Amino acid sequence: MEIRGPMLLPAHREDVELHTIDGLTLVGELATPLHRDPVATLVTCHPLPTAGGFMDSHIFRKAAGRLPELADIAVLRFNTRGTASPRGTSEGSFDGGRNEAFDVAAAMDFVAARGLPAPWLVGWSFGTELVLKYGRDHPAEGAILLSPPLHRATADDVAAWAVDPRPLVILVPEFDDYLRPAEARERFASVPAATLIAVEGGKHLWVGENQTRRVLTEIVAAVNPSALPLATEWQGGTDDL
Structure with a gap:
Protein backbone atom coordinates (compact mmCIF):
# COMPACT_ATOMS: atom_id res chain seq x y z
CA MET A 1 0.00 0.00 0.00
CA GLU A 2 1.52 3.32 -1.06
CA ILE A 3 2.11 5.81 1.74
CA ARG A 4 0.61 9.09 0.66
CA GLY A 5 -1.82 11.84 1.57
CA PRO A 6 -3.35 11.82 5.05
CA MET A 7 -2.50 8.16 5.73
CA LEU A 8 -1.82 7.56 9.43
CA LEU A 9 0.78 4.91 10.17
CA PRO A 10 0.83 3.22 13.58
CA ALA A 11 1.76 5.55 16.45
CA HIS A 12 0.67 6.50 19.92
CA ARG A 13 -1.27 9.76 19.53
CA GLU A 14 -2.15 11.79 22.58
CA ASP A 15 -4.03 15.07 22.92
CA VAL A 16 -1.93 17.36 25.08
CA GLU A 17 -2.06 20.83 26.61
CA LEU A 18 0.79 23.31 26.90
CA HIS A 19 0.85 26.04 29.53
CA THR A 20 2.49 29.39 28.88
CA ILE A 21 4.20 31.62 31.40
CA ASP A 22 1.52 34.28 30.80
CA GLY A 23 -1.24 31.90 31.86
CA LEU A 24 -2.62 30.50 28.60
CA ARG A 36 9.99 1.81 20.37
CA ASP A 37 11.37 4.81 22.19
CA PRO A 38 11.81 7.88 19.98
CA VAL A 39 15.34 8.86 19.06
CA ALA A 40 14.46 12.53 18.46
CA THR A 41 11.55 14.95 18.70
CA LEU A 42 10.16 17.52 16.29
CA VAL A 43 8.69 20.63 17.92
CA THR A 44 6.67 22.15 15.10
CA CYS A 45 5.71 25.81 14.66
CA HIS A 46 2.92 26.19 12.12
CA PRO A 47 2.27 28.76 9.35
CA LEU A 48 0.49 32.08 9.85
CA PRO A 49 -2.82 31.52 11.65
CA THR A 50 -4.43 34.62 10.12
CA ALA A 51 -3.82 33.02 6.69
CA GLY A 52 -5.12 29.57 7.61
CA GLY A 53 -2.07 28.07 9.31
CA PHE A 54 -2.57 25.74 12.28
CA MET A 55 -1.22 22.55 13.82
CA ASP A 56 -2.89 20.49 11.07
CA SER A 57 -1.14 22.30 8.22
CA HIS A 58 -0.45 19.41 5.91
CA ILE A 59 3.32 18.93 6.16
CA PHE A 60 3.17 18.77 9.94
CA ARG A 61 0.09 16.55 9.93
CA LYS A 62 1.85 14.16 7.57
CA ALA A 63 5.02 14.28 9.64
CA ALA A 64 2.98 13.20 12.66
CA GLY A 65 1.24 10.56 10.57
CA ARG A 66 4.41 8.97 9.20
CA LEU A 67 7.62 9.76 11.04
CA PRO A 68 6.96 8.02 14.38
CA GLU A 69 6.69 4.72 12.49
CA LEU A 70 9.14 5.33 9.63
CA ALA A 71 11.90 7.19 11.48
CA ASP A 72 11.37 6.69 15.24
CA ILE A 73 10.75 10.42 15.63
CA ALA A 74 8.23 11.93 18.05
CA VAL A 75 6.21 14.86 16.66
CA LEU A 76 4.72 17.59 18.82
CA ARG A 77 2.18 19.81 17.07
CA PHE A 78 0.30 22.63 18.76
CA ASN A 79 -1.84 25.66 18.00
CA THR A 80 -0.22 28.94 18.91
CA ARG A 81 -2.28 31.42 20.92
CA GLY A 82 -5.69 32.14 19.45
CA THR A 83 -5.35 29.46 16.76
CA ALA A 84 -8.13 26.92 16.14
CA SER A 85 -8.17 23.45 14.56
CA PRO A 86 -10.29 20.30 14.94
CA ARG A 87 -8.22 19.56 18.08
CA GLY A 88 -9.54 22.77 19.66
CA THR A 89 -8.68 26.42 20.10
CA SER A 90 -5.70 27.68 22.05
CA GLU A 91 -6.41 30.44 24.51
CA GLY A 92 -5.34 34.01 23.88
CA SER A 93 -5.13 35.91 20.62
CA PHE A 94 -2.66 36.19 17.77
CA ASP A 95 0.12 38.63 18.64
CA GLY A 96 2.04 38.91 15.40
CA GLY A 97 4.96 36.81 16.60
CA ARG A 98 5.65 38.73 19.81
CA ASN A 99 4.02 36.91 22.74
CA GLU A 100 4.19 33.73 20.67
CA ALA A 101 7.66 33.58 22.22
CA PHE A 102 5.87 32.20 25.28
CA ASP A 103 4.20 29.54 23.12
CA VAL A 104 7.55 28.27 21.85
CA ALA A 105 8.81 28.21 25.44
CA ALA A 106 5.75 26.26 26.58
CA ALA A 107 6.35 23.64 23.88
CA MET A 108 9.99 23.23 24.89
CA ASP A 109 9.00 23.05 28.56
CA PHE A 110 6.56 20.27 27.69
CA VAL A 111 9.28 18.33 25.86
CA ALA A 112 11.58 18.65 28.85
CA ALA A 113 8.86 17.63 31.33
CA ARG A 114 8.08 14.52 29.31
CA GLY A 115 11.73 13.62 28.89
CA LEU A 116 11.42 13.54 25.11
CA PRO A 117 14.82 13.16 23.43
CA ALA A 118 16.83 15.42 21.12
CA PRO A 119 14.28 18.13 20.30
CA TRP A 120 14.53 19.93 16.96
CA LEU A 121 12.57 23.09 16.27
CA VAL A 122 10.85 22.96 12.88
CA GLY A 123 9.14 26.09 11.61
CA TRP A 124 7.11 26.56 8.45
CA SER A 125 6.52 30.06 7.03
CA PHE A 126 5.38 32.19 10.03
CA GLY A 127 6.69 29.38 12.22
CA THR A 128 10.21 30.02 10.89
CA GLU A 129 10.01 33.56 12.25
CA LEU A 130 9.32 32.15 15.73
CA VAL A 131 12.21 29.69 15.42
CA LEU A 132 14.65 32.35 14.21
CA LYS A 133 13.66 34.89 16.85
CA TYR A 134 13.28 32.61 19.88
CA GLY A 135 14.77 29.20 19.11
CA ARG A 136 18.26 30.07 20.31
CA ASP A 137 16.87 30.59 23.82
CA HIS A 138 16.06 26.89 24.19
CA PRO A 139 18.01 23.61 24.40
CA ALA A 140 17.12 22.32 20.94
CA GLU A 141 19.51 20.15 18.95
CA GLY A 142 19.04 22.38 15.93
CA ALA A 143 16.48 24.12 13.77
CA ILE A 144 14.84 23.46 10.41
CA LEU A 145 13.14 26.22 8.44
CA LEU A 146 10.57 25.48 5.73
CA SER A 147 9.75 28.35 3.35
CA PRO A 148 11.10 31.20 5.51
CA PRO A 149 9.53 34.53 4.43
CA LEU A 150 11.79 36.67 6.64
CA HIS A 151 9.01 39.18 7.23
CA ARG A 152 9.22 39.45 11.02
CA ALA A 153 12.67 38.00 11.63
CA THR A 154 15.22 40.79 11.23
CA ALA A 155 18.72 40.66 9.82
CA ASP A 156 19.97 40.69 13.41
CA ASP A 157 17.74 37.71 14.28
CA VAL A 158 19.28 35.79 11.40
CA ALA A 159 22.87 36.86 12.08
CA ALA A 160 22.59 35.77 15.71
CA TRP A 161 22.61 32.16 14.50
CA ALA A 162 26.16 32.63 13.20
CA VAL A 163 27.53 32.34 16.74
CA ASP A 164 25.31 29.36 17.58
CA PRO A 165 27.03 26.01 17.01
CA ARG A 166 23.79 24.13 16.40
CA PRO A 167 22.77 23.19 12.85
CA LEU A 168 20.39 25.44 10.95
CA VAL A 169 18.80 23.79 7.90
CA ILE A 170 16.80 25.96 5.49
CA LEU A 171 14.51 24.59 2.76
CA VAL A 172 13.69 27.23 0.16
CA PRO A 173 11.25 26.43 -2.66
CA GLU A 174 12.30 27.38 -6.18
CA PHE A 175 8.99 29.17 -6.74
CA ASP A 176 8.33 30.50 -3.26
CA ASP A 177 5.86 33.38 -2.97
CA TYR A 178 8.05 35.38 -0.57
CA LEU A 179 11.71 34.32 -0.59
CA ARG A 180 13.35 32.39 -3.41
CA PRO A 181 16.74 30.68 -3.33
CA ALA A 182 18.93 33.45 -4.75
CA GLU A 183 17.62 36.06 -2.32
CA ALA A 184 17.64 33.53 0.51
CA ARG A 185 21.36 32.92 -0.03
CA GLU A 186 21.98 36.66 0.31
CA ARG A 187 19.83 37.08 3.40
CA PHE A 188 21.27 34.04 5.17
CA ALA A 189 24.85 34.84 4.13
CA SER A 190 25.49 36.08 7.68
CA VAL A 191 25.19 32.44 8.83
CA PRO A 192 27.86 30.73 6.71
CA ALA A 193 27.49 27.39 8.52
CA ALA A 194 23.79 27.14 7.69
CA THR A 195 22.70 24.50 5.20
CA LEU A 196 20.46 26.09 2.56
CA ILE A 197 18.64 23.63 0.29
CA ALA A 198 16.99 25.00 -2.83
CA VAL A 199 14.13 22.67 -3.73
CA GLU A 200 13.56 22.44 -7.46
CA GLY A 201 9.92 22.90 -8.40
CA GLY A 202 8.93 23.67 -4.81
CA LYS A 203 6.33 26.22 -3.79
CA HIS A 204 5.62 27.90 -0.46
CA LEU A 205 2.88 25.44 0.56
CA TRP A 206 4.73 22.28 -0.56
CA VAL A 207 1.63 20.91 -2.28
CA GLY A 208 1.74 17.38 -3.70
CA GLU A 209 3.11 14.05 -2.58
CA ASN A 210 6.50 14.57 -4.23
CA GLN A 211 7.04 17.80 -2.32
CA THR A 212 5.79 16.23 0.93
CA ARG A 213 8.26 13.38 0.58
CA ARG A 214 11.11 15.76 -0.22
CA VAL A 215 10.43 17.88 2.87
CA LEU A 216 10.05 14.89 5.19
CA THR A 217 13.22 13.33 3.77
CA GLU A 218 15.23 16.49 4.41
CA ILE A 219 13.85 16.69 7.97
CA VAL A 220 14.84 13.08 8.66
CA ALA A 221 18.24 13.62 7.01
CA ALA A 222 18.94 16.25 9.65
CA VAL A 223 17.34 14.56 12.64
CA ASN A 224 17.83 10.79 12.18
CA PRO A 225 19.64 10.04 8.91
CA SER A 226 19.92 6.33 9.77
CA ALA A 227 16.19 6.07 8.98
CA LEU A 228 16.74 6.95 5.32
CA PRO A 229 15.53 6.19 2.76
CA LEU A 230 11.99 6.67 4.00
CA ALA A 231 9.66 3.89 2.97
CA THR A 232 7.06 4.84 0.36
CA GLU A 233 4.97 1.70 0.83
CA TRP A 234 3.35 0.29 3.97
CA GLN A 235 4.25 -3.35 4.49
CA GLY A 236 1.96 -3.95 7.47
CA GLY A 237 -1.63 -5.08 7.42
CA THR A 238 -4.57 -2.74 7.05
CA ASP A 239 -5.70 -3.73 10.57
CA ASP A 240 -2.64 -1.87 11.88
CA LEU A 241 -3.72 1.44 10.35
Missing part, protein backbone atom coordinates in the same frame (compact mmCIF):
# COMPACT_ATOMS: atom_id res chain seq x y z
CA THR A 25 -3.46 26.92 27.71
CA LEU A 26 -2.51 25.80 24.21
CA VAL A 27 -3.89 22.64 22.62
CA GLY A 28 -1.79 20.13 20.76
CA GLU A 29 -1.00 16.52 19.91
CA LEU A 30 2.02 14.35 20.62
CA ALA A 31 2.67 11.42 18.29
CA THR A 32 5.31 8.88 19.35
CA PRO A 33 6.48 5.49 18.03
CA LEU A 34 4.16 2.69 19.03
CA HIS A 35 6.66 -0.02 19.92
